[in-house]
Amino acid sequence: MKNRIGIVGGGQLGRMMAFEAHKMGFRVTILDPTPESPAGQVADEQIVAQYSDKQALTKLAKKSDVITYEIELENSDIFDNLIENGAVIHPSITSFKLINDKYLQKEFFKKNGIPVADFLEVENKEDILKAVKKFGYPIFLKTRRFAYDGRGNALIRKASDIDKSLNSLQGSGLYVEKFVPFVKELAIMVARNTEGEIATYPVVETIHKNNICHIVKAPAPIKKNISKKTQVLAKKVMQQLQGAGVFGIEMFLTKRGQVLVNEIAPRVHNSGHYTIEACITNQFEQHIRAITGLPLGQTDMIVPAAVMINILGGRTGVAQVTGMDDALRLPQTYVHIYGKKDTKMERKMGHITAIDKTIQNAYKKAKRARMFITI
Ligand code: ATP
Ligand code: MG
Numbered sequence: 001m002k003n004r005i006g007i008v009g010g011g012q013l014g015r016m017m018a019f020e021a022h023k024m025g026f027r028v029t030i031l032d033p034t035p036e037s038p039a040g041q042v043a044d045e046q047i048v049a050q051y052s053d054k055q056a057l058t059k060l061a062k063k064s065d066v067i068t069y070e071i072e073l074e075n076s077d078i079f080d081n082l083i084e085n086g087a088v089i090h091p092s093i094t095s096f097k098l099i100n101d102k103y104l105q106k107e108f109f110k111k112n113g114i115p116v117a118d119f120l121e122v123e124n125k126e127d128i129l130k131a132v133k134k135f136g137y138p139i140f141l142k143t144r145r146f147a148y149d150g151r152g153n154a155l156i157r158k159a160s161d162i163d164k165s166l167n168s169l170q171g172s173g174l175y176v177e178k179f180v181p182f183v184k185e186l187a188i189m190v191a192r193n194t195e196g197e198i199a200t201y202p203v204v205e206t207i208h209k210n211n212i213c214h215i216v217k218a219p220a221p222i223k224k225n226i227s228k229k230t231q232v233l234a235k236k237v238m239q240q241l242q243g244a245g246v247f248g249i250e251m252f253l254t255k256r257g258q259v260l261v262n263e264i265a266p267r268v269h270n271s272g273h274y275t276i277e278a279c280i281t282n283q284f285e286q287h288i289r290a291i292t293g294l295p296l297g298q299t300d301m302i303v304p305a306a307v308m309i310n311i312l313g314g315r316t317g318v319a320q321v322t323g324m325d326d327a328l329r330l331p332q333t334y335v336h337i338y339g340k341k342d343t344k345m346e347r348k349m350g351h352i353t354a355i356d357k358t359i360q361n362a363y364k365k366a367k368r369a370r371m372f373i374t375i
Contacts, residue, residue: 002065002066003025003026003027003065004026004027004029004063004065004066005017005026005028005029005064005065005066005067005068005288005291005292006028006029006030006031006060006061006063006064006066006067007028007029007030007039007067007068007069007070008031008032008051008057008060008067008068008070008071009030009031009039009070009071010031010032010034010037010039010040010043010046011032011037011039011338012038012336012338012340012350013070013268013284014030014037014038014043015038015039016268016273016276016284017039017068017070017268017287017288018030018039018043019042019284020282020284020285020287020288021288022042024285024288024289026288026292028043028044028045029044029045029046029047029060029063029064030043030045030047031047031049031051031056031057031060032047033049033051034048035048038340039070041339042339045063047060051071051078052078054078054081057079057081058085061082061085061087064087065088066088066090066291066292067079067082067087067088067089067090068089068090068091068245068267068287068291069089069096069267070267070268072100072146072147072148076093076096076097076100079093080093090243090244090245090290091243091247091266091267091291092242092243092244094243095241095242095266096243096266098241099241099264099265099266101144101145101173102142102143102145102147102175102263103121103173105263106119106175106177108240109237109240109261112240113236114233114236114237114240114261115259115260115261116261117177117178117179117252117260117262118134118135118177118178119177119178120134120135121173121175122174122175122176124166125163128141128156128162128166128176129159129162131176132159135176135179136178137157137158137179138155138157138179139176139178139179140153140154140155140156140176140178140179141153141154141155141156141165141166141174142154142174142175142176142177143169143172143174144173144174144175145173146172149212149213149346150210151211152169152172154168154169156176180252180254180260181254181255182252182253182254183253183254183255184205184220184222184252184253185205185206185207185251185252185253185262186203186204186205186206186220186222186230186250186251186252186253186259187203187204187216187248187249187250187251187269187272188201188202188204188248188251189246189248189249189268189269189271189272189275189283189286189299190235190237190246190247190249191245191246191247191283191289191290191296191299192238192243192244192245192247192290193244193289193291193293193294193296194244194292194293195293195295197295197296198235198238198296199286199298199299200234200235200238200299201272201275201279201283201299202218202220202227202279202299202300202301203219203222203226203227203230203234204216204219204220205217205218205220205221206250206271210346212310212312212348213270213271213310214309214310215310215363215366216270216273216274216307216308217305217306217359217362218278218305218306218307219301221359222253223257226257226259229259230251230253230259233251233261234249237249237261241264244291245266245267245287246267246268246269246272246283246286246287247264247265247266247269248264248265248268248269248270248272249263249264250262250263250264250265250271267287268284269283270348270351273308273336273351273353274306274308275299276334276336276353277306277332277334277353277355278301278303278306278353278355279302280298280300280302281296281297281298281299285297286299303332303355303356304355304356305355305357305358305359305361305362306353306354306356307353307354307359307362307363307365307366308351308352308353308366309351309352309366309367309369309370310348310350310351311335311337311348311349311350311352311370311373311375312345312346312347312349313343313344313345313346313347313349313375314343314345314374314375315343315345316342316344316345318341318342318343319340319343319349320375321350321373321374321375322373322374323372323373323374324372324373326369327352327370327372327373328369330354330365330368330369331365332354332355332356332365333353333354333355333365333369334352334354335350335351335369336351336353337349337375338350343375349375350375352366352370353366354366354369
């Protein structure tokens with residue numbers, strides 16, 4: 001039986017994938033440069049090496065029937081050699097290459113009738129000023145690649161912000177995007193297996209703080225017709241992309257009820273962590289099913305409401321968790337800690353999911369639990 005999975009990246013996403021893979025009897029090898037990475041701690045084996053280390057990748061391929069990844073890879077060329085030698089990688093590198101470059105992603109969607117915010121490729125101050133003439137202030141300057149947790153974004157509010165923004169984002173290609181005055185941010189997880197079967201999860205609301213996903217409310221407190229429309233849009237997006245696995249689609253909802261696609265992540269996603277306690281099949285199990293050619297599981301929620309709050313680091317130093325006893329005294333409240341050795345400001349150290357009859361109640365409990373936890 002083909003039961004060996006290799007994961008490039010040893011963070012929390014890999015860790016939660018490894019838990020689910022083990023449940024179904026798979027063997028998991030992680031490739032990550034940090035010894036005893038969050039995923040490495042719970043996998044069968046970790047290869048300690050850089051993601052771009054060719055020898056290490058070859059070793060991973062030898063130990064794996066299928067390879068997947070949980071990080072924003074800088075360069076997918078590192079996989080070319082493996083593919084030539086017969087390695088199976090999901091999601092496919094074609095979809096990865098498209099998604100990895102946010103500008104190509106946006107162009108692709110525009111061409112295929114998927115609504116996105118207006119955007120323009122820019123190189124210098126002159127180009128940005130031209131874009132401002134078209135779109136007005138404020139305007140988002142974004143890097144095409146290597147961006148996550150808002151690290152590749154700068155909001156330009158006025159002409160005097162331009163130089164500073166350009167300096168802060170130098171190094172990779174840039175583009176600007178019209179600012180969307182959204183009323184809510186929405187997200188949806190979608191899965192496709194190697195047979196082409198597609199399954200969509202419920203639409204959730206995501207609340208970001210300093211560009212980092214902070215709170216997720218499931219299901220999103222929005223009108224039924226908006227939720228339907230979002231599901232249809234997500235399916236349409238997925239039909240145009242290639243590749244097996246779970247994908248996270250981030251969207252904006254405008255005052256007029258328009259839904260715009262912000263970006264796609266070619267992997268399990270922070271906005272899908274609630275599925276662990278709240279859905280029939282959680283996103284991590286679904287990903288493992290999708291990449292190994294198994295049938296997809298049902299995606300419905302098994303509880304009326306769930307709220308997830310991230311546990312972000314609030315200081316720099318060795319991580320030490322306190323407050324678990326108080327937090328876990330709250331009914332139907334679950335605390336996940338990722339096993340990262342060091343805590344840092346804003347670093348994702350864990351998350352809390354609370355379930356209840358209403359979003360309001362779940363939110364109250366999750367917030368309360370979050371106040372108890374320090375790390
Ligand atoms: P993440 O890894 O958290 O998804 P990212 O680095 O990929 O972040 P984006 O998703 O592009 O960055 O942007 C992060 C956040 O910034 C969005 O979730 C949204 O809150 C805000 N944002 C981005 N683009 C726009 C826009 N055009 N208009 C308004 N807000 C925006
Ligand atoms: Mg994003």
